[in-house]
Amino acid sequence: MSSSNLASEILSHLQSKGLNPNPTWVTNFLSSQRPSVPLQALKQTAQIRLTHADITTSLQRSSKSVFPADIHNASVRERKVVGPIVVQVLDIEDIGRSKWSQLEALEAEERGETTKGREIIRVVPGEATESDNQAPVQSNGPHKLTLQDAQGTSVYGMEIVNVEGVGMSMNIGSKLVLKDVVVARGVLLLEPRCVVVLGGKIEELHKVWKEKRKETLKLGAQQIPPTSGPR
Amino acid sequence: MVTRILCVAEKPSIAKAVANHLAGGAVTIRHVPQNQFTKNYCFDYNFQPPWGASSVTFTSVLGHIMKHDFPSQYSWSNCNPRDLFDAPIDTFVEERNKTVAKNIEQQARHSDILYIWTDCDREGEHIGAEIRDLAKKVNPRIQVKRAQFNNIERAHVIQAARRPIELDERQAEAVSTRMEIDLRTGAAFSRILTNHLKPMIRDVQELKVISYGSCQFPTLGFVVDRYFRVRNFVPEPFWSIKVMHNKEGIKVNFNWKRVHLFDRMAVTILYERCLQAKTAKVIKTQKRPTSKWRPLPLTTVELQKMGSRFLRMDSQKVMKIAEDLYTKGWISYPRTETDQFDKGMDLKALVQRQTQNNIWGPFAQNLIAGAFQWPKSGRNNDKAHPPIHPVNYTNPSTLSDEESRVYSFVVRRFLACCSSDAVGELTTVEIEYGSEIFSASGLTVIARNYLDVYPYDKWESSQQLPVFATGETFVPTEAKMSEGKTSAPGYLTEPELIALMDANGIGTDATMAEHIAKIKERNYVMTRSQGGGSNNGNQEFIPTTLGVALIEGYENLQFATSLSKPFLRKELEVQMRAICAGTATRRDVVHNSIEQYRDVYNRSERGMDTLKAAVRNYVLGQTNG
Numbered sequence: 001m002s003s004s005n006l007a008s009e010i011l012s013h014l015q016s017k018g019l020n021p022n023p024t025w026v027t028n029f030l031s032s033q034r035p036s037v038p039l040q041a042l043k044q045t046a047q048i049r050l051t052h053a054d055i056t057t058s059l060q061r062s063s064k065s066v067f068p069a070d071i072h073n074a075s076v077r078e079r080k081v082v083g084p085i086v087v088q089v090l091d092i093e094d095i096g097r098s099k100w101s102q103l104e105a106l107e108a109e110e111r112g113e114t115t116k117g118r119e120i121i122r123v124v125p126g127e128a129t130e131s132d133n134q135a136p137v138q139s140n141g142p143h144k145l146t147l148q149d150a151q152g153t154s155v156y157g158m159e160i161v162n163v164e165g166v167g168m169s170m171n172i173g174s175k176l177v178l179k180d181v182v183v184a185r186g187v188l189l190l191e192p193r194c195v196v197v198l199g200g201k202i203e204e205l206h207k208v209w210k211e212k213r214k215e216t217l218k219l220g221a222q223q224i225p226p227t228s229g230p231r
Numbered sequence: 232m233v234t235r236i237l238c239v240a241e242k243p244s245i246a247k248a249v250a251n252h253l254a255g256g257a258v259t260i261r262h263v264p265q266n267q268f269t270k271n272y273c274f275d276y277n278f279q280p281p282w283g284a285s286s287v288t289f290t291s292v293l294g295h296i297m298k299h300d301f302p303s304q305y306s307w308s309n310c311n312p313r314d315l316f317d318a319p320i321d322t323f324v325e326e327r328n329k330t331v332a333k334n335i336e337q338q339a340r341h342s343d344i345l346y347i348w349t350d351c352d353r354e355g356e357h358i359g360a361e362i363r364d365l366a367k368k369v370n371p372r373i374q375v376k377r378a379q380f381n382n383i384e385r386a387h388v389i390q391a392a393r394r395p396i397e398l399d400e401r402q403a404e405a406v407s408t409r410m411e412i413d414l415r416t417g418a419a420f421s422r423i424l425t426n427h428l429k430p431m432i433r434d435v436q437e438l439k440v441i442s443y444g445s446c447q448f449p450t451l452g453f454v455v456d457r458y459f460r461v462r463n464f465v466p467e468p469f470w471s472i473k474v475m476h477n478k479e480g481i482k483v484n485f486n487w488k489r490v491h492l493f494d495r496m497a498v499t500i501l502y503e504r505c506l507q508a509k510t511a512k513v514i515k516t517q518k519r520p521t522s523k524w525r526p527l528p529l530t531t532v533e534l535q536k537m538g539s540r541f542l543r544m545d546s547q548k549v550m551k552i553a554e555d556l557y558t559k560g561w562i563s564y565p566r567t568e569t570d571q572f573d574k575g576m577d578l579k580a581l582v583q584r585q586t587q588n589n590i591w592g593p594f595a596q597n598l599i600a601g602a603f604q605w606p607k608s609g610r611n612n613d614k615a616h617p618p619i620h621p622v623n624y625t626n627p628s629t630l631s632d633e634e635s636r637v638y639s640f641v642v643r644r645f646l647a648c649c650s651s652d653a654v655g656e657l658t659t660v661e662i663e664y665g666s667e668i669f670s671a672s673g674l675t676v677i678a679r680n681y682l683d684v685y686p687y688d689k690w691e692s693s694q695q696l697p698v699f700a701t702g703e704t705f706v707p708t709e710a711k712m713s714e715g716k717t718s719a720p721g722y723l724t725e726p727e728l729i730a731l732m733d734a735n736g737i738g739t740d741a742t743m744a745e746h747i748a749k750i751k752e753r754n755y756v757m758t759r760s761q762g763g764g765s766n767n768g769n770q771e772f773i774p775t776t777l778g779v780a781l782i783e784g785y786e787n788l789q790f791a792t793s794l795s796k797p798f799l800r801k802e803l804e805v806q807m808r809a810i811c812a813g814t815a816t817r818r819d820v821v822h823n824s825i826e827q828y829r830d831v832y833n834r835s836e837r838g839m840d841t842l843k844a845a846v847r848n849y850v851l852g853q854t855n856g
Contacts, residue, residue: 077503095497098717104460112791122731142489144494158494187496
């Protein structure tokens with residue numbers, strides 16, 4: 001197969017998944033592969049590479065595939081963005097639980113209290129003296145995400161209905177495809193109807209996020225504003 | 232020839248009560264020389280064949296007879312504490328029990344049969360084995376039997392006397408195992424901690440020893456953990472949406488399904504979308520029968536928890552009172568894990584006895600007249616004792632105030648168990664408003680049933696809901712966004728601590744109260760009334776600076792089997808059960824356990840600077856440096 005045919009095969013596979021890489025990325029990708037690799041494997045590898053890449057350098061941009069310029073305009077009560085727009089997750093928060101309770105849970109995990117055979121029960125249901133404004137231990141979110149498009153614009157997204165694949169175990173750098181998404185006051189309202197989770201990761205971002213997570217929760221609980229926010 | 236039988240109970244009160252039941256009054260009381268507590272009750276009794284007509288001496292011990300300790304060359308100043316893991320152990324009659332032991336020996340010499348009447352639990356089995364050993368030493372031919380009983384009611388005692396069984400060697404072994412491990416680890420750790428830490432705090436706190444116990448440390452660990460959770464707590468704001476609709480003159484409050492969220496922006500947007508939607512739509516209406524379940528049969532852990540919650544007594548006090556009631560024959564044996572009644576028990580007869588009471592009598596009468604239901608069964612059965620239940624009726628006004636409270640609780644709980652669940656009807660209405668779901672519910676209690684005799688549970692009818700139809704739409708009278716704040720958990724209370732010990736396998740139901748009392752006595756924790764207020768509420772536990780230093784010191788050493796954590800102890804409890812079941816031997820369990828503790832000891836010795844730093848920090852108030 002000629003290299004241009006190969007490129008178009010790869011490209012159409014990726015496009016079928018909603019990902020539209022720019023020619024540079026495709027060229028670089030192909031040059032890094034040995035010619036003997038079968039096409040099917042090559043398609044798989046391309047998809048994994050692309051979901052693990054930073055979309056601000058890997059994807060094609062068109063007016064439809066990125067957020068409109070005035071996406072943050074908070075005076076717009078509601079509008080619909082058709083897309084499809086590929087975004088990557090830069091941050092994720094569980095807003096159904098207090099930050100402090102999330103921090104306590106992380107610390108218990110670090111102390112090994114959730115390891116099998118070494119569990120320590122710290123709260124027995126029904127025994128705690130009532131304080132009804134405590135966050136539930138188990139939470140389904142909702143989650144609030146910071147999502148970035150290929151142009152580098154970051155926007156908040158909030159689950160208004162649980163979306164499978166969206167959760168605290170998600171990698172930073174995961175890719176989502178948004179279609180016909182409602183935007184209210186500059187915030188994307190996420191629901192299964194308008195979100196496809198492709199997965200993926202951006203290793204460096206994920207590592208930093210993990211490392212800073214406890215610190216972020218601690219500062220957040222104390223309402224000390226983070227040094228830099230989205231946008 | 233008349234058979235001579237020596238019966239031995241665990242304490243004098245039981246000997247007296249059982250002897251009187253068997254003898255029917257014709258008892259000769261003989262004093263035991265130099266012992267003011269123990270008496271020998273002598274009478275004739277006709278046992279089942281082959282014993283037949285017998286001459287009986289019924290005496291008692293005062294709990295455990297033997298003491299275990301290291302020989303004098305292992306005294307405090309003479310050895311390295313680590314040697315105690317392997318040191319020989321001497322077993323001898325404890326000084327205060329010398330007259331008791333002598334009495335047993337004297338009586339055993341002239342008896343054909345030793346009939347053991349210690350309490351039917353592990354400790355009782357072990358005490359029984361001690362009595363057996365004393366008797367066999369002076370009279371190797373003496374035959375040994377054991378009575379199986381779990382209350383001191385006359386008919387039950389007479390039944391038990393007819394059916395002697397064998398002593399359970401495994402249970403006795405399990406207790407010896409635990410005693411040996413507790414002795415070695417307790418002594419080794421108490422000595423190393425005292426040697427290193429006591430001199431540091433001499434000026435601020437006077438202490439004989441800094442004592443270690445394998446149950447007390449993890450128990451203290453729970454108190455310290457909660458203390459820090461309270462102290463470090465940071466309150467956080469949250470936001471909520473409240474919807475109220477006035478229908479047919481009733482103000483119906485709808486609760487947000489998300490309860491509240493910790494993000495103002497998110498709630499603001501959702502709230503705006505509610506308002507924007509204008510109308511709410513009823514998406515579900517439901518009217519269904521509901522019930523509040525009657526309680527499970529009463530276990531020791533449950534009695535202790537309820538005691539501190541409703542009877543204004545700490546767990547140790549409740550157990551003491553319950554034991555007195557048991558000794559007097561009013562209630563069954565109060566140390567049990569069982570929460571299911573054996574199908575063969577005549578519970579109705581027990582209910583019948585309560586009909587004479589002027590408060591709950593009518594309720595009991597009603598059960599007898601047909602409302603009786605067999606109690607629900609829980610999941611636990613220790614195969615030794617039934618759940619705690621009233622045995623005989625006594626008018627509570629003839630008891631002391633505290634006894635009366637515990638007795639009344641046991642009776643009410645039992646009658647509640649034999650009654651029916653409370654029945655009600657629950658109406659729920661769910662609405663969709665914007666993208667959000669809200670719901671309102673109303674409860675009507677139709678039949679209170681067990682609640683009538685059991686005031687410790689609360690279940691009341693709520694406001695009634697007007698009729699809503701599915702699909703109906705309306706513009707809510709009011710929709711508000713509100714703000715709140717999380718609040719810190721409370722310090723640990725006794726019922727919570729007992730529940731945590733139970734859930735994490737620390738101590739047995741019978742010993743939990745002792746461990747809690749120990750950490751108070753040793754100055755590791757203090758108690759005060761909840762919220763620091765008047766003293767009729769729950770007691771809450773606050774660690775002392777020394778308590779915090781010990782736990783934090785061990786936490787800072789950062790190893791999984793830390794003494795501040797429950798694992799080592801939990802494992803030992805599991806091993807003890809294995810010995811009882813015959814799947815493990817004392818030798819193996821002692822060996823494995825001691826090796827684990829030796830490892831912890833080595834780590835403690837190497838990490839002594841960390842432990843000292845914690846003491847400097849918390850007890851002496853010096854920051855690290």
